[in-house]
Amino acid sequence: MDDKELVDRILRGEDELIPEYVKRNRPGLFGLARKLLHDPQDAEETADDALLVGLRRLNKYDPSRGKLFSWLSGITTRLCRHVWRKRARVQRSEARERCCMCTEPLSPEERHEQEVWHEVLWRVLEGLTRYFQMLLVLHVLAGWQYAQVALSYGISEEQARVDTQRAMRAARRRARELGLDPWR
Numbered sequence: 001m002d003d004k005e006l007v008d009r010i011l012r013g014e015d016e017l018i019p020e021y022v023k024r025n026r027p028g029l030f031g032l033a034r035k036l037l038h039d040p041q042d043a044e045e046t047a048d049d050a051l052l053v054g055l056r057r058l059n060k061y062d063p064s065r066g067k068l069f070s071w072l073s074g075i076t077t078r079l080c081r082h083v084w085r086k087r088a089r090v091q092r093s094e095a096r097e098r099c100c101m102c103t104e105p106l107s108p109e110e111r112h113e114q115e116v117w118h119e120v121l122w123r124v125l126e127g128l129t130r131y132f133q134m135l136l137v138l139h140v141l142a143g144w145q146y147a148q149v150a151l152s153y154g155i156s157e158e159q160a161r162v163d164t165q166r167a168m169r170a171a172r173r174r175a176r177e178l179g180l181d182p183w184r
Helices: 003-011 015-037 040-056 068-098 108-126 130-141 146-153 157-177
Strands: none
Touching: 003 015, 003 068, 015 040, 015 068, 015 146, 040 068, 068 130, 068 146, 108 130, 108 157, 130 146, 130 157, 146 157
16 A cells, blocks of 8 residues: 555544554654654654654645655654754753853853853854754754754755855854854
8 A cells, every 4th residue: 555545544534544654654753853863762752743743734745745754754854853942942041050061160250251151152043043053053063964964954965064154154243243253
């Protein structure tokens, strides 16, 4: 049974085919989410959420535009971005609390300087588009290669490189606006 027939039958109310829908797509979606999130538990939850969202929106699937798995992969990628945004909010609040993970005790002046720098860094990132923020976080802070960034956004490796360089230029402009010239 192909994707179109499976979807049509599920939409007609043949709920006994839902396990087949899950069996076909869950392993691949889990693998994709695991590559993007680097956390098996988050990947498992995201893959399951993608299957549920896909099931609820199954009437929007258009077989002429590609395979069911490809459509569900798009949903998975968007859900992974949501997880990244949530993680970034959590990391930011944690970073504010501890400022940095230094082994040496800081003087009050050094601690204040780090807190100020950390706040400015977040102000620079907040002035950028979400796409540029994610590119910088993934490539610069998390150390992802352009190929990994490209895979997560469904773009070419060259496009990931160009967009990341554009994001760096935008960050430098934003830093200059904030009086932080030169941006390192």
